[in-house]
Amino acid sequence: MTKYTKQIGMIISLMTCTSLPLIAQEVKGRVMDEAKQPVEAATVIMQTPDSIFIDAVITDSLGYFTFPKEPTCYRLVFQHLLFKTFEKESCGPDAGIITLQGQDYTLNEVVVSGERPLVKADKGTLVYNAQVLSERTTARNAYESLLRLPGIVEQNEDLLLTGAKDMNILINGKPSSMNQDQLITLLKSTPASQVKQIEVMYNAPAKYRVRGAAVNIVLANEKSPDPFWKGEVSENYQQLVHANGSGNINLSYAGKKLSADINYSAGYEHSDSKMQIDSHHTLPDKVYSIQQLNETEAKHGQHNVRFGLDYQISEGNSLHSAYTGSFKTHGRTTTRSKGNYSDSESFRTSQEQMHNVNIDYTAVFGLNVGLDYTHFNSPSTQDFTNDLNTEKQHFLVDEKQTIDRWNVYAGQNHELPRGWGLNYGINFTFAQEKSGQLYHLDAGTDLSVSNTDTHMREETYNFYAGTDKSFNDQLTMSLSLAGEYYRLMDYQQWAIYPTFQLSYQPSYKHIFQLGFSSDKTYPSYWEMQDITSYINGYMKLKGNLYLRPSTDYTASFTYIFKGKYIANAYYSYVKDFFSQLPYQSPDELALVYQSINLDYQQSVGLSLIIPFSVGKWWTVQCMFDGSYNQDVCDKYYNISLNRNNWRGIVQMNNTFRLSSRPSLQLEYNLLYVSPTLQGIYDVSSVWKMDLGLKWTFANDKAELKIQGNDLFNTYVPDGKIDYKGQKLNMDMQNINRNLSITFTYRFNGYKEKKHKEVDRSRFGH
Numbered sequence: 001m002t003k004y005t006k007q008i009g010m011i012i013s014l015m016t017c018t019s020l021p022l023i024a025q026e027v028k029g030r031v032m033d034e035a036k037q038p039v040e041a042a043t044v045i046m047q048t049p050d051s052i053f054i055d056a057v058i059t060d061s062l063g064y065f066t067f068p069k070e071p072t073c074y075r076l077v078f079q080h081l082l083f084k085t086f087e088k089e090s091c092g093p094d095a096g097i098i099t100l101q102g103q104d105y106t107l108n109e110v111v112v113s114g115e116r117p118l119v120k121a122d123k124g125t126l127v128y129n130a131q132v133l134s135e136r137t138t139a140r141n142a143y144e145s146l147l148r149l150p151g152i153v154e155q156n157e158d159l160l161l162t163g164a165k166d167m168n169i170l171i172n173g174k175p176s177s178m179n180q181d182q183l184i185t186l187l188k189s190t191p192a193s194q195v196k197q198i199e200v201m202y203n204a205p206a207k208y209r210v211r212g213a214a215v216n217i218v219l220a221n222e223k224s225p226d227p228f229w230k231g232e233v234s235e236n237y238q239q240l241v242h243a244n245g246s247g248n249i250n251l252s253y254a255g256k257k258l259s260a261d262i263n264y265s266a267g268y269e270h271s272d273s274k275m276q277i278d279s280h281h282t283l284p285d286k287v288y289s290i291q292q293l294n295e296t297e298a299k300h301g302q303h304n305v306r307f308g309l310d311y312q313i314s315e316g317n318s319l320h321s322a323y324t325g326s327f328k329t330h331g332r333t334t335t336r337s338k339g340n341y342s343d344s345e346s347f348r349t350s351q352e353q354m355h356n357v358n359i360d361y362t363a364v365f366g367l368n369v370g371l372d373y374t375h376f377n378s379p380s381t382q383d384f385t386n387d388l389n390t391e392k393q394h395f396l397v398d399e400k401q402t403i404d405r406w407n408v409y410a411g412q413n414h415e416l417p418r419g420w421g422l423n424y425g426i427n428f429t430f431a432q433e434k435s436g437q438l439y440h441l442d443a444g445t446d447l448s449v450s451n452t453d454t455h456m457r458e459e460t461y462n463f464y465a466g467t468d469k470s471f472n473d474q475l476t477m478s479l480s481l482a483g484e485y486y487r488l489m490d491y492q493q494w495a496i497y498p499t500f501q502l503s504y505q506p507s508y509k510h511i512f513q514l515g516f517s518s519d520k521t522y523p524s525y526w527e528m529q530d531i532t533s534y535i536n537g538y539m540k541l542k543g544n545l546y547l548r549p550s551t552d553y554t555a556s557f558t559y560i561f562k563g564k565y566i567a568n569a570y571y572s573y574v575k576d577f578f579s580q581l582p583y584q585s586p587d588e589l590a591l592v593y594q595s596i597n598l599d600y601q602q603s604v605g606l607s608l609i610i611p612f613s614v615g616k617w618w619t620v621q622c623m624f625d626g627s628y629n630q631d632v633c634d635k636y637y638n639i640s641l642n643r644n645n646w647r648g649i650v651q652m653n654n655t656f657r658l659s660s661r662p663s664l665q666l667e668y669n670l671l672y673v674s675p676t677l678q679g680i681y682d683v684s685s686v687w688k689m690d691l692g693l694k695w696t697f698a699n700d701k702a703e704l705k706i707q708g709n710d711l712f713n714t715y716v717p718d719g720k721i722d723y724k725g726q727k728l729n730m731d732m733q734n735i736n737r738n739l740s741i742t743f744t745y746r747f748n749g750y751k752e753k754k755h756k757e758v759d760r761s762r763f764g765h
Contacts, residue, residue: 026066026067026068026069026070026093027046027066027067027069027070027074027093027095028064028065028066028067028093028094028095029044029064029065029076029094029095029096029097029098030059030062030063030064030065030096030097030098031044031059031063031065031078031097031098031100032063032097032098032099032100033083033099033100033102034099034100034101034102034700035131036131036193036700037131038059038061038062038063038064039059039063039080039083039100040059040060040061040062040063041058041059041080042058042059042063042065042078042079042080042083042100043056043057043058043078043079043080044056044057044058044059044065044067044076044077044078044079045076045077045079046067046071046074046075046076047074047075047076047077048071048074048075049073049074049075049089051075054067054069054071054074055067055068055069070092070093072091073089073090073091074089074090074091075087075088075089075090076088076089076090076095076098078098078100080100080103081103082102082103083100083101083102083103084100084101084102084103086098086100086101099699099700120563125199125200125201126199126200126201126560126566127197127198127199128149128197128198128199128200129197130145130192130195130196130197130198130218131196137653137655137667139192141187141188141190141191141192142187142188142190142191142192142194142195142217143184143187143188143190144192145192145195145198146159146187146198146215146217147159148653149198149200149215150566150609150611150621150623151200151566151568151607151609151623151625152167152215153649153651153671153673159184161200161202161213161215162568162605162607162623162625162627162649166212166213166519166521166552167212167213167214167215168204168210168211168212168213168214168215169183169184169187169214169215169217170208170210170214170215170216170217171183171186171216171217171219172216172217172218172219172320173208173216173218174209174358174360174370174372175208175209175210175372175407185302185304185326186304186306186324186326187217190217190219190250190263190306191232191234191248191250191263191744193220193232193746194219194220194232194250194252194261194263195217195218195219195220196218196219196220197218198215198216198217198218199215199216199218200213200214200215200216201213201214201215201216202513202515202517202554202556202558202568202570203499203500203501203515203516203517203554203556204499204517205423205466205468205478205480205499205501206423206464206465206466206480206481206482206497206499207411207413207423207425207464207466207480209409209411209425209427209462209464210519211482211497211499211517211518211519211520212517212518212519212552212554213517213554219261219308220252227253227254227255227256228253228254229251229252229253230251230252230254230746230747231249231250231251231252231746231747232248232249232250232744232745232746232747233247233248233249233250233744233745234247234248234249234742234743234744234745235247235248235742235743236248236267236740236741236742237740237741237742238738238739238740238741239738239739239740240270240271240272240735240736240737240738241271241272241735242270242271242272242299243270244267244268244269244270244271245267245268246265246266246267246268246302247265247266247267248263248264248265249263249264249265250262250263251263257311257312257313258309258310258311258312259309259310260307260308260309260310261306261307261308262305262306262307262308263304263305263306263307264303264304264305264306265302265303265304265305266301266302266303266304267301267302268299268300268301268302269298269299269300269301269302270297270298270299271297271298271299272295272296272297272298272734272735273294273295273296273298273732273734274293274294274295274296274732274733274734275293275294275730275731275732275733275734276291276292276293276294276730276731276733277290277291277292277294277538277539277591277728277729277730277731278290278291278728278729278731279291279292279538279584279591279727279728279729280727280728281584281589281591282584282586282725282727283586283587283588283589284586288341288589289340290339290340290341290538290589291339291340291341292337292338292339292340292341292342292536292537292538292539293337293338293339294335294336294337294535294536294539295335295336295337296333296334296335296336297333297334297335298331298332298333298334299330299331299332299333300328300329300330300331300332300350301328301329301330302326302327302328302329303325303326303327303329304324304325304326304327305323305324305325306322306323306324306325307322307323308320308321308322308323309321309322314364315364316362316363316364317362317363317364318361318362319359319360319361320358320359320360320361320362321357321358321359321360322356322357322358323355323356323357323358324354324355324356324358325353325354325355325356326352326353326354327352327353327354328350328351328352328353329351330351331348331349331350331351331352331380332347332348332349333346333347333348333350334346334347334348335348335535335536337535337536337537337538339538341388341537341538341589342386342387342388342536342537342538343386343387343537344384344385344386344387344534344536344537345384345385346382346383346384346385346534346535346536347382347383347384348380348381348382348383349380349381350378350379350380350381351378351379351380352376352377352378353376353377353378354374354375354376354377355374355375355376356372356373356374356375357371357372357373358370358371358372358373359371366412366413366414366415367410367411367412367413368409368410368411368412368413368425369409369410369411370408370409370410371406371407371408371409372406372407372409373404373405373406373407374403374404374405375402375403375404376401376402376403376404376405377401377402377403378400378401378402379398379399379400379401380398380399380400381396381397381398381399382396382397382399382533382534383396384396384397384534386534386536386537387537388537391444391446392444392445393442393445393446393447393537394441394442394445395439395440395441395442395445395447395449396439396440397437397438397439397440397449397533398437398438398440399435399436399437399531399533400434400435400436401433401434401435401525401526402433402434402435403431403432403433403434403525404431404432405429405430405431405432406429406430406431407427407428407429408426408427408428408429409425409426409427409428410425410426411423411424411425411426412424412425419469419470419471420467420468420469421467421468421469422465422466422467423464423465423466423467423468423480424464424465424466425463425464426461426462426463426464427460427462427463427464428459428460428461428462429458429459429460429462430457430458430459430460431456431457431458431459431525432455432456432457432458433454433455433456433457433458433525434454434455434456435452435454435456435525435526435529435531436451436452436453436454437449437451437452437531437532437533438451439451449532450530452529452530452531454529454530456488456489456525456528457488457489458487458488459485459486459487459488460484460485460486460487461484461485461486462482462483462484463482463483463484464480464481464482464483465480465481466478466479466480466481466499467479467480473505474504474505474506475502475503475504475505476502476503477501477502477503478499478500478501479498479499479500479501480498480499481496481497481498481499482496482497482498482499483495483496483497484496484497484520486520486549488528491548495520495551497517497518497519497520498516498517498518499515499516499517499518500514500515500516500517501513501514501515502514502515508563509561509562510559510560510561511558511559511560511561511563512557512558512559512560513556513557513558513559513560514556514557514558515555515556515557515558516553516554516555516556517553517554518551518552518553518554519551519552519554520549520550520551520552521549521550521551521552521578522549523547523548523549523578523595526543527543527544527547527580527595528543528544528545528547529543529545530543530545531543535593538589538590538591539582539590539591539593540590540591540592540593541592541593541594542592542593542594543594543595544594544595544596546597547578547595547596547597548576548578548597549576550574550575550576550577550578550597551574551575551576552572552573552574552575552577553572553573553574554570554571554572554573555570555571556568556569556570556571557569557570564609564611565609565610565611566607566608566609567606567607567608567609568606568607568608568609569605569606570603570604570605570606570607571602571603571604572602572603572604573600573601573602574600574601574602575599575600576597576598576599576600577597577598577600577601577631578595578596578597578598579595579596579598579678579679580593580594580595581593581594581595581596581678581679581680581681582681582721582728583637583680583726584726584727584728586637586638591728596633596636597633598631598632598633598636598641598679599632599633599634600632601629601630601631601632602629602630603627603628603629603630604627604628605625605626605627605628606625606626606627607623607624607625607626608622608623608624608625609621609622609623610622610623610624616657617656617657617658618654618655618656618657619654619655619657620652620653620654620655621651621652621653621654622650622651622652623649623650623651623652624648624649624650624651625648625649625650626646626647626648626649627646627647627648628644628645628646629644629645629646629647629676629677630642630643630644631643631644631677631678631679633679636679636680639723639724639725639726641679641680641723643677643679643680643723644677645675645676645677646674647673647674647675647676648672648673648674649671649672649673649674650670650671650672651669651670651671651672652669652670652671653667653669653670654667654668654669655667655668656668662695662696662697663694663695663696663697663700664693664694664695665693665694665696666691666692666693667690667691667692667693667694668689668690668691668692669689669690669691669692670687670688670689670690671687671688671715672685672686672687673685673686673687680721680723680724680726681719681720681721682719682720682721682722683717683718683719684717684718684719684720685717686714686715686716686717687714687715688709688710688711688712688714688715688736689710689711689712689714690707690708690709690710690711691707691708691711692705692706692707692708693705693706693707698745700746701745701746701747702743702744702745702746703742703743703744703745704741704742704743704744705740705741705742705743705744706739706740706741707739707740707741707742708737708738708739708740709736709737709738709739709740710736710737710738711737712737713735713736713737715736716732716733716734716736717732718730718731718732719732
């Protein structure tokens, strides 16, 4: 046995000695700056630990460097004109990620410093650097990053872009068959670190397959010759009246041709709302004074998941696919109403799920084809009890809605001689919607309701063609025309939508943009159903079978000075503008909420964006918007409507850099919206103050954020109607003030180890 042991030992020693040259590995690493951006053309010098030169290389466009030899131990010296020299001693093939600090140059007591611009103009598009935005704010996800952009405000749970009637949300330049609420849910679960840049287009060309204004969120999509994983985990606790919480995990993989990202978030939401109404309701016999207090408590679980896969088939040819799922579980909504007219209770249980799949292919010769599919399902049950002065009502109602929507598109771009470009394509959307209500009335309950079971089919055929021209480095132009055939059941319509954009940049300080766009906005499917839903014994919601899409036309002129000061003048005209408004029924004591079409709505205004800094410790961004608005409807139920007012918006975002070591940032934001109108409805002014503190530590891998929103609970608008016999006051008593604490940890640079594969050539049968 000893003889064989010695022989085996000699063989192993011989194999080890002879294989050493074969398993010698390369030394690899990556060079980044303090903003986590790759540093290109940095010189990397390899020395022995006693400073003897071995080799030198230059980093590539992604910051990677490779040495063909791996000494036992070595010293690396990193040099770049814009960064401080850095030295690192290491052993092994993985040199890791090296972060270089920016260089300050002092000449005769004059310090030369630069400021990375927040925005730049590119062929009519305002491009915001998301990394700079992240440095200057405490935004923790893509949705909050949007709210930090100049001109974007959140009002009534909608995102508004000043100077634009409606705003489309694009992801990586592509629209989705998901609605805006579902897209916002996705953005709230997308980490801010995953956003590369945000593009704002007041007049989006037809090649984007949307019309009007658009905001494009470009997500990071890294490619690397040396595959690695990176990720982020975060936890959020939010205290309103009730405690809320959420957690998020994001993983992304970057390879030479393949990249992938996985995002999952789960949360619990518990909210309260309260509204006091004082209604002076006129019927033919007399005027009734009705006071009701509505209190609503809602809670549900929320799960969101997204999986994206990108594969670069060859240079310029890529395939993208993504799945997005959103699930609301265990929904419970309780509404209690008490007053001098009725006492009612409503208990609603609900579930909701949404699945979206997108497959997109881009070819090197300018072809882009894709398929986008969304399935949505939302069943619910309401148990309603109402005690009137003279009778008692009780019923159960089962509600359902299922939507299947397909979007098929194909587009072609051509680069023609002399700076011309040509694009054209098709964009077809097909939707099937099934919805209904099934009432179960107790004996003796007298309600004028009917069961519904509706099947709707919607078809949209869109054909577009456009051209763009770069006359020189200063002047660019784009023009596109879209023709659309729309069909919803028996309603059919042809329409043409032109879009025009002219951009002139006489110098780096001055940019002028002139644009015109047209768009169509569609109501939700539920709004167009013959349904009736009871909110309490006095208030109910009704659908409108005759509701139609609206068409708007917008013209704008934008001036940008030094890449940061922005002035935008705009005019918008919306034909058949629709909105959900309350109306006191002339036939019964009922306050009816129903979406209806006005004849038109128009507005003209001017917005100014003025950022400035005080040293390196205080960054300010101010936005001022003033507009004149008018709503007109000749037949608003049994009255006519022609109302107008002036509205102002003031926004001021402040970031204070309290300390660089440790990194502490304080964010202080103010927003004011003056009184405005919506049909016969007057909305009071609102304002709010937000305060946030961000601490970054553990080599910029960990963040702790404390955020207080609407600290004085003043961003809750009240409503009032006093117009041609309609008289109603709504006092909103919601607690909007909340405090949130978020902890985030990022891990990156984990590179896959290369392992020898097992020989299985003789296995199997």
